Amino acid sequence: MHTSLTCSSLSFSWADGTPVLDGLDISFGPGRTGLVGVNGAGKSTLLKLIAGELTPTEGTVRVAGEVGYLPQNVTLDTASKVDEALGIAARRAALHAIEAGDVAAEHFETIGDDWDVEERALALLGELGLGHIGLDRTTGELSGGESVLLRLAALLLRRPDVLLLDEPTNNLDLYARRRLYEAVRSWPGVMVVVSHDRDLLELVDQIADLRGGEVTWYGGNYSAYEAALATEQEAAERMVRVAEADLKRQKRELVEAHTKLARRTRYANKMYENKREPRAVMKLRKRSAQVSAGKHRIMHEEKLTAARERLDEAVEAVRDDDEIRVDLPYTAVPPGRTVLTLQDLELAHGARVRGGLELRGPERVALIGRNGAGKTTLLRTIAGELAPVSGLVAAHVPHRFLPQRLDVLDDGLTVAENVARFAPGATDNRVRARLARFLFRGARADQRAGTLSGGERFRAALAALMLAEPAPQLLMLDEPTNNLDLASVRQLTTALESYEGALLVAGHDLPFLESVGITRWLVVEEGELKEITPEDVRYSA
Template sequence: MHTFLTCTSLSFTWPDGTAVFDGLDASFGPGRTGLVGVNGSGKSTLLKLIAGELTPTDGAVRIAGEVGYLPQNVTLDTSLRVDQVLGIAERRAALHAIEAGDASEEHFETVGDDWDVEERALATLGELGLGHIDLDRTTGEVSGGESVLLRLAALLLRRPDVLLLDEPTNNLDLYARRRLYAAVESWPGVMVVVSHDRELLERVEQIADLRSGQISWYGGNYSAYEEALAVEQEAAERMVRVAEADLRKQKRELADAQVKLARRKRYGQKMWDNKREPKIIMSERKRQAQISAGKHRIMHEEKLAEARERLDEAVEAVRDDDEIRVDLPYTAVPPGREVLTLRELELAYGARVAGLDVRGPERIALIGRNGAGKTTLLRTVVGELAPVSGIVAAHVPLRFLPQRLDVLDGELTVAENVARFAPGATNNRIRARLARFLFRGARADQKAATLSGGERFRAALAALMLAEPAPQLLLLDEPTNNLDMASVRQLVTALESYEGALIVASHDLPFLESIGITRWLMLDGELSEITPEAVGYPA
């Protein structure tokens, strides 16, 4: 029997009354499906409904087989041993007891047919690049990226029929990502993966596009989806032009008809005034003319209404993924101007920087494995952490966008948050500039705590880039984590307007390549400059 996953008339509403789905029908068969959609479209909610972590308001989820689910935010009890996280602790203990000579029946029942569980576990850890982690270690000793891979290893060992992955590459370095890509490509069952990671989505076999509570299907990987979508959008825009032309035509015809009817009415009135025909005939002619004029008017008005409806439908089919358009002249840094100096720097957790000079509007990518100290270095540059020793000297105004986006006060509105960073700016100026970050009108009055992930990121970015004095050095820490593709494009367009120096810590290579990186720095114990061709880690 084929493994499958079906959602039938699926509806879900949050306790506050916000509806996410209303009658969603979808079916996922064997193979790898990339689930995409803008932030807030319900991708993570759908995975939670399928995994049984949320209960549908109506409808049903039917699954043939067992489900494995890797949530977006992986948290592990730091006191657990690795074998406990992998779900093999009891079988492993029973095996060790049998090997030590304890032939109790309960040990054999615990082991069942899984005599090679320890070997399988070690092999799975090795495939994911975790071969150095001992099964008896506690999870408190592993990094955040390693804990994600540990949860994935636990799922792979269970061999579920359906595997659900929600943003699995968040916080993974390039080395770990490549291990995960390999695991994804070799998966034999049903897989549904939510991700903004372009390289991961190039490895799926179909794309499910979740928009306005419904799914559209596209065969092939993300590149094929983009091509199909471009063709669709071109056709949709063509239909808008046709519908607009038809609407103009119907308006003209209605106006012409009204002119003709007015002439006919004036002619009829003239005949009546001159009384050239018997009154009874003239009255009948007038009545017939009124009926005809009424039908004529109704026909043209109906045609006009239909044309408006066709235009509305055509416009609805065109996607309105707005882009940030913002002018930031005060962020400009002249070529050669000193921006940042680091000398003989030893960081709080051991990494070292012998020396670094940032000049002019350089765009620097900071890469390195999880735990190498990239975030520590950025926090040291902005003064949030004190170095163990060495010199940090920033020569221009700078701002830092951390992974947690905790620059925003959740109790303040978007406009109020920006005002905190630009206390000298008038309310009108703040709102005018926020509109270019897509916070128009009432949207600028939303409290930060109520924003979706993508909106929250946009608001934090606006607060930093519109700050006074204008930042001439911007530091970003994993900025594309949890962002949908539309939000990543918005970030790229905003950074195109930024004229200062930029240091970005990221594992997202397509994003780094799209923002015009001029220098690549690797932090691996020591900070060193590398060539673009050398970006990456050994397998």
């Protein structure tokens, strides 16, 4: 029997009553499925429901086989060893005991038929670019990207029938991403992947578009999906134009019909007043004219109502993904003004800045490099969260730092309350007016931060920092496209187009970095911060 995964009448709401899914029906069969949709559509929630990490409010999840789940935010016990994280510690210990001459029956029971478990684990680690870490190191020594790959290795060793991946390339450098792509290509079972990584979505067999609580299926990879969607949208926009023209025609015909009927009524009244025909005939003509007028009026009004409904349906079929629009005049930095100075800097984890480095004016600087190279450490040091071992760090303008964890938000507060913390002098009306430009309108501004999706949480954190007082003239972002769908990445790009200050962005998403107009590229490599040319970027990211 083929492995399958079916969700029937699936509903879920957060504890405060905020609905996420309502009566969703969806099935996944063999092959790789890319699950896409705007942030807040319920993609991550759906994966958690399938994985059993959340309990549905209503409905059922049926899976034929074992489920493996890689969440957005991977956390490992930092004191555990690699073999424990892989789930093979007991079998490995039993194997070593037997090799040392201990032939107790429990060792053979523990191993079962898995005599090559250690070789398979080491081979898999090598395939994922983790061959250097071995099985005896503690996971606390690993970088964020290595932790993600280690969790993936544990899943691949288990060989589950269904594999769920939620933003698996978050925190991965380009080298690690290529390793993950190979694992995805060779996956033989059911796979459902949520990602904003365009290259990863090019590897799927089909796209499931979750929108408005319903799923639309598209065959092929993300490029095929985009092409099909573009064709659909062109047709939908044509239907809107046709429906608008039809509505105008129906309105015109209704006016013309009223005019004709008014003329007939005036004529019938005039004939009645002049008594040119027998009284009974005139009464019959008048009554007939009234009945006819009523029928015509009802007919044209029904046509007008039907035309309005067709227009509403046509408009609903056209996607209207809002864009963040902000006006931030106080973030402007004059050209040539020194924004940041680094001098003979040594960071807490060993990276160095030899000599001096300055950021001037509204420069847009990308900070790239392998996982664990020290990019986040450098940003946290500039932000004042970490003290340098030696050297000088001086930010000469108001600055803000948005970390990967998005922990600038208080989960117990609403979006509006969180923003108000950063701008205590702003009125509630001003906060809400500004939040509306970040797409938090009306009741959305009163949603608690703890219930937001990854993309919504990022948008709320970005709003809090960009609307802060004083306005930041240096904005530092650490892996900002993590947890964002492709529509939200476009929204972020639009928001940053409005930002007039200096920008320092650490990341591996080269298409995004190129889209925000990076003017300067820095790489942390072999423990040093260096400036490189745009041509060298893809070899260093």
